[in-house]
Amino acid sequence: MARVTLVDSGTGNLFSLQEGFRRAGADVRVTRDPADVRTSACLALPGVASFSSVVNGLAPLREALLRAVDAGVPVLGICAGMQVLFESSEEGPGAGLGLVPGRVRALSAAVVPHMGWSPLRTNGDPWLSSVGQGAMAYFAHSFAAPPDVEGVVATADHGGPFAAAVRRGLVFGAQFHPEKSGRVGAGVLRGFLRESGVVPST
């Protein structure tokens, strides 16, 4: 069975993502051990809290993560876990992983956080092939990458458009929570496993 390694940066609800991947047909382990990161078939970076707290939480694993991605291990960053794929954030200090060029910015909507279900506008990337145009996903965030960063495969809008999902090769990021987005989100997790080549397409 395909194994997903869930990288624990220290806080929040890992349980739901773990269950989400299980339902998508993967075996899941949760780790804070660099050795586990290096030997993974596939990685997921969940993230709640802030950019800086995820960057700090990942610090002991940073080298292992970057080496694994270099070696072609697929990685999916979720919410703040997507934000740390970029170089930096307006939210706070610390260097992101720099796997996607760009800087994360504050949302400028009248009501923040962006909390709830918003429609996705996808660009046809096979990762999101199960997501219908305008299908809604669940968001809970106050910062996001601009809609024109390299590798954007879906955008959403809250006080202006932002990057809802990015993909550069085997580096994937979702600003929304696929594990909390009903059937739409389940399709996003299955798509990640399929595009990563760890679960054969059916």
Add this chain to the structure above:
Amino acid sequence: MSPAPRIIACLDVDAGRVVKGVRFRDLRVVGEPVAAAGAYEDQGADEIVFLDVSASAEGRETLLEVVRETASTLTIPLTVGGGIRTVGDVRRLLRSGADKAGINTAAVARPALIQEAAAEFGTQCVVLAIDAKRETGGWRVYTHGGRTPADLDAVAWAVTGQDLGAGELLVTSMDRDGTRQGYELELYRRLRAATRRPIIASGGAGSAEHVAEVLRDGTADAALVASVLHDGDLTVREIKAHVAMRGVRVRREA
């Protein structure tokens, strides 16, 4: 564009059972939380809220098991409130599979708890729950399940909570709770004007039209529904169909 206004199914949980009262009193058992949460998800609920009304420590331990069991199948967000005193309590809930923690009495007693929880888990994890009762000139905050009046105006307290780091405001009208007379619209209009956090309206839903009223024109970002669902008078699907007919853009799963 704002997110789709949410319909949230709320379950008051006492020692592992779903209960519901009227104006915070006369609690009666109406179901089993794991099954009820799953049923409301299937009906199209956008989120589930568990409010722990257990009086005992044993009841609270039961809640963590209920959260865990619920979260293992739920694919929509789960907020859990009631009895949260410390950052450690929040951590245990999140580790059990809750996405957000609703803090009420403990935040009034020690507002720094909001700050600490937001710093540790992010502002989007911290829901400030406020029980508000109308009196001349405004709404007074009550704590301890509506038993104890606090020296706080509900709208002013919401602003303080926002500034301390609460990511969402779940405001229950004690006068409307369980009465099915409709939401206290004026309260939510005041809150909307005074704050820039998502507002969850709670207390008074008796019909789908009541839900449409509070979600129309962006008065509230989400509507909490309990009694009408538990009694089987309406399903979330029926509420959403009506609310959509009234011109509110709601999430409908394809």
